[in-house]
């Protein structure tokens with residue numbers, strides 16, 4: 672017998688099918704034949720509370736999404752390794768030619784906590800190694816926190832890690848070229864879970880400001 676939680680998921684799939692497969696003019700009738708043309712790539716966190724499609728009320732085919740611990744983008748590193756995040760970015764930018772790339776961070780991020788408190792994670796594990804990508808963000812956040820204690824260190828680090836991911840995105844030659852030649856837009860957005868609010872990173876002021884909707 673299936674576990675209760677699995678039954679819930681399958682019931683959810685039935686509802687999904689009723690919504691998106693119903694009739695000759697259904698959403699999926701237009702998304703078949705290998706066609707997808709999302710305009711936006713979102714790099715978000717694996718956290719269960721921050722699903723980009725749910726947060727943006729997007730439907731099938733609208734977003735190309737990469738999710739990982741702490742919404743990190745590694746630097747461009749053509750070393751022949753198995754770079755899953757970099758492969759997804761390449762596919763979205765080079766093949767799908769998305770118009771926007773959004774790095775979506777959030778408050779209460781477990782990945783950022785792991786970066787700040789590695790002693791709470793498995794020694795020598797994948798998590799410790801992965802979040803080191805945001806080491807420059809940690810360094811900047813600690814410096815900021817030492818001069819202004821009005822914002823908690825974890826929040827500063829969550830903000831700075833979005834900036835690190837944006838900087839790393841620009842290190843990919845095909846991203847830089849798409850920005851230059853066809854106006855690819857890069858955006859850093861932070862979801863404040865407590866307030867239910869979105870903040871946007873402003874390049875000029877180098878700060879995050881609430882987005883008014």
Ligand SMILES: [Zn+2]
Pocket residue numbers: 716717718740741742777779780781782783
């Ligand atoms: Zn997170």
